[in-house]
Amino acid sequence: VKKGAFLKHYTNYIKDFEKISRFFDTCRQKNSNFAHAVREFEDRKICHNLGIKPYMLKPVQRMPQYSLLLEDYLKNLDESHEDYEDTKKAISIVRSVAEHANETIRVQAAWEQLILLQKRLPGVDFLSDNNGYLVKEGELLKVCRKELQPRYFVLMNDSLLCLTYINSSHLNTSQKDLKLKYKLPLTRMKIMISISQEHQFEFSIIGVARSFNVVAK
Numbered sequence: 001v002k003k004g005a006f007l008k009h010y011t012n013y014i015k016d017f018e019k020i021s022r023f024f025d026t027c028r029q030k031n032s033n034f035a036h037a038v039r040e041f042e043d044r045k046i047c048h049n050l051g052i053k054p055y056m057l058k059p060v061q062r063m064p065q066y067s068l069l070l071e072d073y074l075k076n077l078d079e080s081h082e083d084y085e086d087t088k089k090a091i092s093i094v095r096s097v098a099e100h101a102n103e104t105i106r107v108q109a110a111w112e113q114l115i116l117l118q119k120r121l122p123g124v125d126f127l128s129d130n131n132g133y134l135v136k137e138g139e140l141l142k143v144c145r146k147e148l149q150p151r152y153f154v155l156m157n158d159s160l161l162c163l164t165y166i167n168s169s170h171l172n173t174s175q176k177d178l179k180l181k182y183k184l185p186l187t188r189m190k191i192m193i194s195i196s197q198e199h200q201f202e203f204s205i206i207g208v209a210r211s212f213n214v215v216a217k
Helices: 004-030 032-042 052-075 084-120
Strands: 134-143 148-156 159-165 178-185 190-193 202-206 211-215
Touching (some): 004 032, 004 084
Antiparallel strands (some): 190 202, 202 211
16 A cells, blocks of 8 residues: 555556567567577576566556455455455555556557647647547548538547548548548537438537538448
């Protein structure tokens, strides 16, 4: 319980784990001397026939293991036991750290996705707004007069962006650059199942300044 605050450092390791892991693999592929040194180390008895990567993963697995261990321990304690209250506190600390780590990972992933989106959308600045964050993005088909037309939608925490593709059609959707058609605030926006039901999975996006129907693919 006394050392619970130090567990927050675990979050930083979790956040950077994939980046560290990729860098390790890249170094091993590009540097034969490094790869040889890694193999020599992994062949030592101290590794118990495990590679370095599984050991790198252990801190990631540790927090859930702590939680399960403490919960199991608590089940076997009488409420009058001297460890009972401290164990409850320890479980609360571990859960808090795990939740903090998960939230940090989620925010980091959303931020990285926003950076990728920024590169595809010249002229629109997502990154200068410290309060804005990405919630969801993806393609929907906008119901137009003559046909369904693909649009890329970006849902932020405070707005919905409708985008069009500006690259050639042979490119993958994730490779096409985007152009902003309009940005709608989420305030007073409504989402409703379309009354017409002309298309399967059709619904209406009703904003203060603009309304339209889209179809989920």
